[in-house]
Amino acid sequence: MTQSSQAMWMVYLAGEIHTDWRDRIGIGVAQAGLPVELCAPVTEHNDSDDCGAVVLGEPCPEHDANAFWRDRLGASLNAVRTRTLLDRADVVVARFGEQYRQWNAAFDAGRAVAMGAPLITLHDASLDHALKEVDAAASVICRTTEQVVDALRYVTTGVLRRP
Amino acid sequence: MTQSSQAMWMVYLAGEIHTDWRDRIGIGVAQAGLPVELCAPVTEHNDSDDCGAVVLGEPCPEHDANAFWRDRLGASLNAVRTRTLLDRADVVVARFGEQYRQWNAAFDAGRAVAMGAPLITLHDASLDHALKEVDAAASVICRTTEQVVDALRYVTTGVLRRP
Amino acid sequence: MTQSSQAMWMVYLAGEIHTDWRDRIGIGVAQAGLPVELCAPVTEHNDSDDCGAVVLGEPCPEHDANAFWRDRLGASLNAVRTRTLLDRADVVVARFGEQYRQWNAAFDAGRAVAMGAPLITLHDASLDHALKEVDAAASVICRTTEQVVDALRYVTTGVLRRP
Amino acid sequence: MTQSSQAMWMVYLAGEIHTDWRDRIGIGVAQAGLPVELCAPVTEHNDSDDCGAVVLGEPCPEHDANAFWRDRLGASLNAVRTRTLLDRADVVVARFGEQYRQWNAAFDAGRAVAMGAPLITLHDASLDHALKEVDAAASVICRTTEQVVDALRYVTTGVLRRP
Amino acid sequence: MTQSSQAMWMVYLAGEIHTDWRDRIGIGVAQAGLPVELCAPVTEHNDSDDCGAVVLGEPCPEHDANAFWRDRLGASLNAVRTRTLLDRADVVVARFGEQYRQWNAAFDAGRAVAMGAPLITLHDASLDHALKEVDAAASVICRTTEQVVDALRYVTTGVLRRP
């Protein structure tokens, strides 16, 4: 049966922001012409950190506690974006890397699963044990962005590209 | 009152993949010009079975357990598609045939009912007793694809085609 | 502030099918150019009664029980339409008249309220006491179709037409 | 397998208040020792009508509109009870009789169905056609209170009393 | 940390009714003293089939269609029990055997998953491929009732019994 070409799939890309994995998925999705709309948190690291203070002002300037409340302002503002996009997402891809703790990615993965969105994780085998609970809740565990694109192709168009 | 012509009805076709029932419904819907968009799981049997291993690699090659975990990979990938489409469906049609066990169709029917989507079943009278619990949760029980199309015509356009 | 002109309001018209109240609301809505899309159960009385038997066949022909199971077939088929449209509705209008018992309208009103859709009832004052529980759950109680149109104008466009 | 004896089933009895059907079910449930707790709206007709005015005062005394707003006060107060009990109910039984319009019963049936509670209707065959939409959403349609008790026995204890 | 001993876990046992698997789990749970309350559909096969006709009467006696509508009466009555128990269940165990088609078990599994209850399946390896979609949605796949009891022990008490 011919698949419908109308319905777009909203795919949220959570996690690691210091590598180019989102761009690579974006290119792959575009090249394959998939009915996929990608969305993401703000991935400009400085903007993501500073946004609260820039928009609303420093919370308690020149005080030791400023960093703490500054993070609160920024993270809360980022969450307005994140929550709405997660809510719209048909599929959530969460990327975990060796660097940094990326609790944010695991937090988003937890929210996605609780909200009923299928989860695709993307990480090296070296992180398997540390991520076993997250992976157990995931529908697909990928090692490469190519696998993510292939999975999205199959899921959204029903076409399996065999090697 | 004139019916609205704008709103499309998303109809998910679950179950049997080795006969042409989906195509026949697709043709009937198209010929009748119904405001219906059909969707379905991947119905290419080999692709549906192999997708996980093709996209992600064999899970434990040359090991007895490969078949088991291979099915897991594939079924989990298929479920990303299935869950999202079921979630979008206004109506779910589940087809049961004499061949194979088709637990998948009954599983999808259960999910549809729990998610609040009206269920139409399509099967021969010979399966009535075996399907009595599923049928009791269904809104319509059809014997032929023509009946499915007629039911969809009536439901989506309000037009009853009398013989 | 200028109101948005893009968003349509889906309004479901439940109840009485032997008078022209739906047409009058339809004309009023059209004349006022409201961003309203009306929908309704099948209002062709014979079709609504016969649909199950016509599409699926008589349930137990020439048997006393045929009428009972015939109604079941028809009502279940009608419910596929009704449930989906109620689910899409932003507002539900339920019309009660002197004739017939119209339990169907009250049943739809109960479903609408439980599903969170605002309810507008439309009936004469003579039915006030009999409808007091339904009215207590309604947001608006109208006596005329003109009032329904005026209420929809105000609700959807924010414009109050003063006499 | 022995059935659990601990879990009680909350059964809400909606509808007709001028006959003794609730008492008959209550006696039947008690005699059978079923794990069933019955609940109901206030069935003292005058109290149900007057409660709002008695607790809160007449809404606009000596004015034509008093009856209308008096009903509003009463029905809204009754609804506090009804909504909570319906919300707790595992099963809802709705009784329809020849007398009065009993839109309230149909309204409660609609709410029950939308809230996911199985519905049992209780009415004579003479009302079958008028109630066909409500019955199509019901799990069980009974003609007598004995049938209701038998159904509750089977459902809650798994014991089928054969004649 | 000492586990709480107060909270009971409601476990629903769906599927196959012609073998003693429920009793074996019941004995295992009792011997282990687990905080588990088991529940199930009516497993007396004849009662499960006849319940509707016994409680409500034959639907259209001496007519070809009686068997069909008789099943409807029975399955709908059984569903009142099933839906409420599934709704209460913390965990659902679904048993699939070689005999019969057991669409009912797959249907219940689908409902359980959609309702958010963790699913444990119990079946032989010979059914793995046919059940791959159901298993992919399951949290645990068991081959023996001993494994089910061991899984319930671990899940409900946190105690892992090592060999």
Next chain:
Amino acid sequence: MTQSSQAMWMVYLAGEIHTDWRDRIGIGVAQAGLPVELCAPVTEHNDSDDCGAVVLGEPCPEHDANAFWRDRLGASLNAVRTRTLLDRADVVVARFGEQYRQWNAAFDAGRAVAMGAPLITLHDASLDHALKEVDAAASVICRTTEQVVDALRYVTTGVLRRP
């Protein structure tokens, strides 16, 4: 990664109606070309007060209680609009001013939070203590309409405008 330009964000503006804060946000959003659609309750104060009586008639004319029931008619009609728009909103902005009690704004804020929509409050520091519970549930607390526009720019486009 380039942000999607397709998805609109529905932003509901609740609260204070006697100042021009909505217009200022509207101008700011338009000048910035944000993918934002603003919506609001009816902000014409007299219309908002009179709407019920104008559409439906005075509830109990020339009686002391008329003002009370008149408010009921109007507020219930306004609520049809409010509930639907709140339901559609991705983000809710609630404005509190020194004048009037504005319980309505706090009520809408409570509904928004319970419905899962991120909340932005807009008020002077002088109201901080009185609004502390509402603010604690808010994602962003703004002092100026410029800050609201800047927050919406960042949230919807991912662009942070640094000074």
Next chain:
Amino acid sequence: MTQSSQAMWMVYLAGEIHTDWRDRIGIGVAQAGLPVELCAPVTEHNDSDDCGAVVLGEPCPEHDANAFWRDRLGASLNAVRTRTLLDRADVVVARFGEQYRQWNAAFDAGRAVAMGAPLITLHDASLDHALKEVDAAASVICRTTEQVVDALRYVTTGVLRRP
């Protein structure tokens, strides 16, 4: 039919904390022996204000912004209590007085309504117009604590105490 005496009704008392209205309802409920369990936010004003700083420390001591973030700490801690109790409540009573702005009460009322709990408001007629939107969403509007107790008696026991 005798009402069940087992089921308790959880009633949450929101709003004004500087008068004795909660105690008066508590005494009335106790004297009447109602099956009602009352709960409330922390009503010791200083504790409610200071709790965050006392438990977690001052947020940015000796800085102008301390008051703002101190309120945040306190209100967020209070909200843990409030959200859980509101979630458990069968009925919410919200008290509004002449003093203070009590946005908190309106916020809680909004949350209660959105969460599906029937709302009873308690306030003088002088506040009617300012509270019209909140009242329009309420099931009962009381002027005195005696009326609240009478309403709870009727709702929970079905007994109407006539004067």
Next chain:
Amino acid sequence: MTQSSQAMWMVYLAGEIHTDWRDRIGIGVAQAGLPVELCAPVTEHNDSDDCGAVVLGEPCPEHDANAFWRDRLGASLNAVRTRTLLDRADVVVARFGEQYRQWNAAFDAGRAVAMGAPLITLHDASLDHALKEVDAAASVICRTTEQVVDALRYVTTGVLRRP
């Protein structure tokens, strides 16, 4: 107003399992006599890792992939416990430490927030920046187990213990 002493608060303790933080909270809660029932994932690290393989057997013995699928078996079994306990929890406490990545804790925190349970985080200030998104979704951020106990005392009993 006297607080109710009947209602227990279920508190789930997520995260770090190699320190004694749960025991310290348990002792604090017990000494304070709080109406709190603590629950947790299985905290015996080896059992948590091995449970799947012990109950169900090694997934693909003597194969490179065994570790991966072994983790899957274990994590899925643990999730049956976790999901049910999280679902029951009134409050979730998530502990993050310097050691290990503890993605599991962040994942549980995400699920808790999405499920509507208030979140308390417990971690050193050194982790503030890395946890800013999780903290922004938390109601309370504690540095010590004493603070957690104090917060639970205040929340569950309304008693603020001042120094």
